[in-house]
Amino acid sequence: TxxxxxxxxxxxxxxxxxxxxxxxxxxxxxxxxxxxxxxxxxxxxxxxxxxxxxxxxxxxxxxxxxxxAELALEASEQLFRSLATSAPIGIFRLDLEGRIDFANDRFREITGVGDDRVDPIDALAVVHPDDRAALIPQWAEALRSGTEYRGSFRLVGGDGVVHQVVGQTSPLTDESGALVGAVGTVLDVTDLVDARQNASRFQSIIESTSDIVVITDRDGVPQYLNRAARQAMGVSADTEVRSLDASSYFTPMSWRRVLEEAYPSVVADGVWNGELELVHPVEGTVTPVSHVMLASSDPDGGIDFVASISRDMSDQKSLEAQLQHQADHDELTGLPNRKPLIAYLEAALANAHRFGGSVAVLFVDLDHFKVVNDSVGHHAGDQLLRVLAERLAGALRPHDRAGRFGGDEFVAICPGIGGTDELARLADRVRTAVRGSVDLDGDEAFVTVSIGAALGTGVERPSDLLRDADAAMYEAKA
The missing domain is CATH 3.30.450.20 (PAS domain)
Structure with a gap:
């Protein structure tokens, strides 16, 4: 023994x-x-x-x-129970009446039914009410015919949480081959479905936005373009985006900035933002954009992909230019005001100092302007100032600059004047061009001006030339 x-x-x-x-x-x-x-x-x-x-x-x-044989069967049953207990999928058994009489741990986690040998319960009791109508005939047919069932439906847990599952049942027979029920599995794909829905929502948003969105791999090869990007780049929906050359969609200066500044910053810090210019490859139009580049890292810490988001700044730039023009120009005459005139004078003097030559400053003052204002009215006075501005600008050379300092005082900056003789001729030309009658809504006024001039060679300060020209103008008026 x-x-x-x-x-x-x-x-x-x-x-x-x-x-x-x-x-x-x-x-x-x-x-x-x-x-x-x-x-x-x-x-x-x-x-x-x-x-x-x-x-x-x-x-x-x-x-x-x-x-x-008994030991082998016992080992097999133990193995099955161990596998069923630890399996990441839900396993259950149905009898011929569609009742669940066995469920593993995962199935119980999903549905909240009892222990692994449960009192038989109607399988449909754990199915979402909205899915039962479609599921009943399919399960009934599978049980009746002994065939497999595969499908997607929702299960409701004991806590009321809804789980999206992919289910399958297979016929179960006894030793004689008679159908005794079915064994089934369910795979909880709720997280996957949620992720796909979130990705779908995200893509829908990305496709709907007017911002240009481009995703590239770590080497800068395009992988995805949204609708706005395809329109901006002249790319059809069926174009193979990986074949596109990213450099052809930027101005040369912007592409240089991408290579030398943006991409190194993305590699080092994961993000870069700035302003760039995009070029439409067919139309050749240039679009200023606010550009953001974001890097997504792979598990090893390297760059997986780079998302670039560009927002058209054309309207903003146009508004900025309009506001800047308004800030730098006289509202009444449209001529530059003091700030840009002084900046132009500084640049002209710097060029004269560097390359030689002279810069003339003319101070032009409208004679008897107060009389016109007092006798005919301010509206007529404004009209007279506009006429003077137009005649003054027309008398100057293309590279000269005329502007209004305020009131009835106008200034002309004239680079490249050869000397005092040429300066005198320039002043006479301006005086002649401005001189003449003006129709002020039926009232006629005769325009004359007093002009003061100063000539600089580049060593003077702008304020010195303006002061000298102003003094000369008052001397001429006297």
Missing amino acids: HPLDRARADQVFLDVRSTPGAAAELELRALRGDGDYAWMEVRLQNLLDDPAVGGIVLHARDVSARRD
Whole structure:
């Protein structure tokens, strides 16, 4: 007898021997002639009081084959239960009435049903109410015909949480082949569905925005363009975006900035923003944009992809230019005001100092302007100032600059004047061009001006030339 079975066998033997007529059965392992142990089914009967026997009768039968099969079945069942318990998918069993009579841990987590051997419950009780109408005929047909079912539906947990699952059932038969139910699995894909829905919403938003969105790989090869990007780049929806050359959609200066400033910043810091200029490859139009580049990292910390978002700044730039023009120009005459005139004078003097030459400043003052204002009115005075501005600008050379300092004082900056003689001729030309009659809504006024001039060679300060020209103008008026 096997050592592990000896104590139990001895106890059974003693129990049988102590009681006349007693009998017992047990299974134990006995040593065979080949040195291996065999499972034996042993039956003992106490016939000590039987005169014909006078002993204990023992019957033994080798049941190793049956025992091995039982052990294999037990191991198989244990393996199944272990797999079912630890499986990441829900496993359940249906009887022919569509009731669940077994569920593994994962299925219970999803649905909130009882332990693994549950009291049979209607499978539809854990299905979302809105999905039952479609699921009932499909499950019924699968159970009736013994065929597989595959589909997607929703399960409702005991906590009311809805789980989107992909389910499958397969027919279950007994030893005779008769259909006894079905075994099913469900895979919870809620997170995947949510992720896809979020991605779909995100893509819908990206496709709807007027911002230009481009996604490239780490090497700058385009992977995705949204609708606004395709329009801005003249690309159709069926174009293979990976074949596009990103450099052809930027002005040379902007592309240089991308390579030398933007991309290194993205690699180092993960983000860059600034202003760039995009070029339409067909129309050749240049669009100023506010540009943001964002890097997404891979698990190793390298760049996975780069998202670029560009916003058209044309309207903003136009408004800025308009506001700047308004800030730098006289509202009444449209001529530059003091600030840009002084800046132009500074630049002209710097050029004269560097390359040689002279810069003339003319101060032009309208004679008897107060009389016109007082006699005809301010509206007529404004009209007279506009006429003077137009005549003054028309008398100057293309590279000269005329402006209004305020009131009836106008200034002309004239670079490249050869000397005092040329300066005198310039002043006479301006005086002649401005001089003449003006129709002021039926009232006629005769325009004359007083002009003061100063000539600089580049060493003077702008304020010095303006002061000298102003003084000369007052001297001429006197």
